[in-house]
Amino acid sequence: MPDGWFEYDGDLGETEHRFAEALRVRAAAWRANPLDSRLDPPDAGLPLVASLDLTDPAAHCVILTVGVHLDGRILRGDEVHNQLFTLPDEPTSLAFTATGEPEELAARAADWFEVILRRPIVSCVWTLTRNLHLFADTGELVGGLDNRSFCSPVQLARLVATGHLDGERWADRRGYRQPDVVTRVR
Template sequence: MADEWFEYDGELGETERRFVEALRIRAAHWRASPLDSRVAPPDAELPLIASPDLSDPVAHCVLMTLGVHLDGRTLRGDEVHNQLFTLPDEPTKLAFAATGGPEELATRAANWFEAVLRRPVVRCEWTLTRQIHLFADTGEIVGGGDGRRFCSPGQLDRVAATGRLDGGRWVDAGGFRQPDLVVRVR
């Protein structure tokens, strides 16, 4: 089915199949598109990978690719490479790990995916120059990995409440100035 969460080609073992089925049940209630998710069955180099994208449908871009690697009774999750779906060499602030049975691990993965997908995101735009996406609750660049902050906490509160940076001072970070527009993405 072309609109099912975590589609895959190929065969899965019993553990992987139970994990994906349990994950799909939880994903059915997410406010995102199933087309932004995938499963890569295990191969000689990687374990099973389940991965949704955090995207901005208006800007037509993927902001971050999340992924979990299921290897038997061990699950590791983090921001993953958007084409290879490999975990980073150094875990990010989003990283987590768990052990357990397939249904328990699917619950842990779904809880983690939901927590990241629910975080508020804003798009800061500068006319004719650039745009960046920030988690409105922390000011971190979405998919930035380095955790740099671009707004002060007070400005972030205004962004979260109003979707705009009204007043206040834009923190100088590599030549950035107050954006011309801040749009609430999610």
């Protein structure tokens, strides 16, 4: 495909083709790298999968892969496995389901991808121990193991604004000390 968004090899059925082309039109306006997108035609028991990697350019890593599965006129989206592109067994807070015509579903998928692309993400680094990425608007772990909040949105806003929560105290829900570095990723 010429512009790089949701490139794919092989033939698609009519429904998948209509969906893919409508999604590609919307993606052309996104402020993201087209090379972070992928479209996999139905194969090996999976429906059509359109996915997008969210990356941390400074850390040179993918921090979250989100995607949609199109199965006929049913669309399901959520965090997906970054190599198998399967949906999780238990839906995360990002999950959604929609039904409709291919162009409607492509618009719904594009809306969902755009919301995720607009969400701010911060990186919290504890030197020599760990590095976590959080959605700055909710405190949820990005690509987290259980998608529970790491800290409250109010605490996170304070952290992002000042570098500290409640003065010098790091007051998260998991007992970690204050991170050594907090940086905005996107």
